Amino acid sequence: MAEFAVVEPGSVDEVLDLLARHGEEAKPVAGGTWLALVLRQGLLWSSLLVSLRRVPGLAGIAVDEAGNLRLGAMVRLRSVETSALVWERLPVVAETYREVANVRVRYQATVGGNLCDADYASDPPALLAALGARVVAVSQRGRREIPVRDFVVGHYQTVLEPDELVTEVVVPALPPGAGAVYLKYRTRSHEDRPCLGVAAVVVPDGSGRLARAEVVVGAVAERPQRLAEVLDAVVGRALDDATIGEIAERYAAEIEPLSDLRGSAWYRTEMIRVFVERALRAARARAQREGRRT
Amino acid sequence: MIISQEFTLNAPRVRVWDFFLDVPRSSACMAGVEDVTQVDEKTYRGRIQVKIGPLRAGFSVTVELSEVQPPERLVLLVQGDDRATGSLVRAVVSALLQPQGGRTLVSYQMDLSIRGALGRFGGTVIQDVARKMTAQFVECVERSLAAPARVDGRQDG
Missing domain, CATH: 3.30.465.10 (Uridine Diphospho-n-acetylenolpyruvylglucosamine Reductase; domain 3)
Incomplete structure (x- = not known):
């Protein structure tokens, strides 16, 4: 040294x-x-x-x-x-x-x-x-x-x-009624770095529609991946399974993942689809709990 | 680790081949390569600096042209070591040049092994670095080939 x-x-x-x-x-x-x-x-x-x-x-x-x-x-x-x-x-x-x-x-x-x-x-x-x-x-x-x-x-x-x-x-604080979640996916040991991680935030507008959605996928490329066009396109849409599925599909299609010991590029694309969907559903469930509380 | 990539150069195959075999010129297109000297007909020596953000490694490298089939196929054996990080690198690079109209499709495959500190970073970062270096290389080769060719009386094609 x-x-x-x-x-x-x-x-x-x-x-x-x-x-x-x-x-x-x-x-x-x-x-x-x-x-x-x-x-x-x-x-x-x-x-x-x-x-x-x-x-x-x-x-x-x-x-x-x-x-x-x-x-x-x-x-x-x-x-x-x-x-x-x-x-x-x-x-x-x-x-x-x-x-x-x-x-x-x-x-x-x-x-x-x-x-x-x-x-x-x-x-x-x-x-x-x-x-x-x-x-x-x-x-x-x-x-x-x-x-x-x-x-x-x-x-x-x-x-x-x-x-x-x-x-x-x-x-910044989350807007009232918002739900946020981070899902980490490990492919080797529990202490490992992520194969991928998905952070999702959903902000409902009070009538069950999306005022804003944030989805950032980590550990799949040299920097965290956020697709602004996809997120802008879903503003005002119903926060239903179809919308969630569409966001997951587009993240999987548009991110070009890298390959490493924790997963190949092909595998990561498949897992992006799965985990973006899971993260958004979990964030929605949290938002619904928040909504009942307020 | 095997890295495969292909790229198309906007020049006829013979010109691309001549450029690749003109080692002082082609190596000048590789970012981080310096002090290139010819040892014998088939062997060159040089240094390559690899930079990943704040991280650096500098390899002393020997390149042997182990298979030369003009103007189509070229195989290089690259071996190097970095004393500072105790890393060893060995790569067999095979390149295939195919004519495509007046252009040339270059496909290369690199079987790369890195041992030591740099190797512990795993394939990911190394592959990304290789991808970036290739992109820079292609851009530079394009630029060099677009410049007026040396007049040597030979026809391209």
Whole structure:
């Protein structure tokens, strides 16, 4: 393994200063579950690892005045999974983080790190994209919010600039009466990464029709797959089995999946059809329960 | 892992063949390839940098032209190693050139094995990288072939 220095700055400003001065040579380290792996294998080179472990203010879970759930970049996946606040406000978020890897990894890996390593075979990005979540990135040049949907651009590649640090993820509240679900499909062991994962959100308009549907399929291509045209086309339609079947059919037909040890491209296409349908039905059932409650 | 792809080039077969066998020119179309030198009649050496997001590996590569049947079939044996990641790569690439009117259909099959750190990433990412590199290669070859051919008195076709 190549030589590198490790620094542990005590504030976000110090981190931003280091990133601005060292550019691509510096890499922020959150939980380090992915970074340690690729550093040890010699696949990633960095002369300066900037540990975020002593930086205050990055590990909070809160709900802001607008009702958004705000997850700090250094929040451990396990903390999301066990947060009473998350279970109360957006249970689907806790459910999804609970599905990642195993409990040892979840105690170490972080919300921000998971998004930034941009591995295609991951669970949270698809859900966060379906919920319309935004990544908050800061640098000495300013602050910007990037929709999770646009965050990953390729294998292990995000839109972040080398001087930017992710500080939190903002997840908007679901509209009243909406149902949301994440279905993870594993083909090997229980701790495995997904063969595919489907996040589905349905928002009924009060008369049994769709005000909006969101479907994002993860782990089947280099970035989460969302078919805007399909989702726009079903607005105003009845939320019945025919509509659900049509969305599933089009997702299966239009996504070009990759092949890996967890499933061939052909197999993934078949499973996209099955799991998009199941996810939408489950989301509809949740929306119906919500509708009865309100 | 076997990767098969085909692409059509907008040039007659003989020109495509000559271009492929002009290793300094054709290798210049491969993203990340550098320091190409000829060792003997059939063997070339070079380096290739593979970049996947922030991840990098750099292989020292030997390419042997193990079967040359002009202007139709070409088989390459590629072997390389990357000291930094302790990865080894070995590939047998066979390419078939078929005339299609004035164009050329190139089908290639690559039997690729990668051992070491890069290999642990599995086939997925590697295949995607191969696909992207092929796309760039095709685009570059198209551009190079569209440029005026060297005048060597031979007729294409």
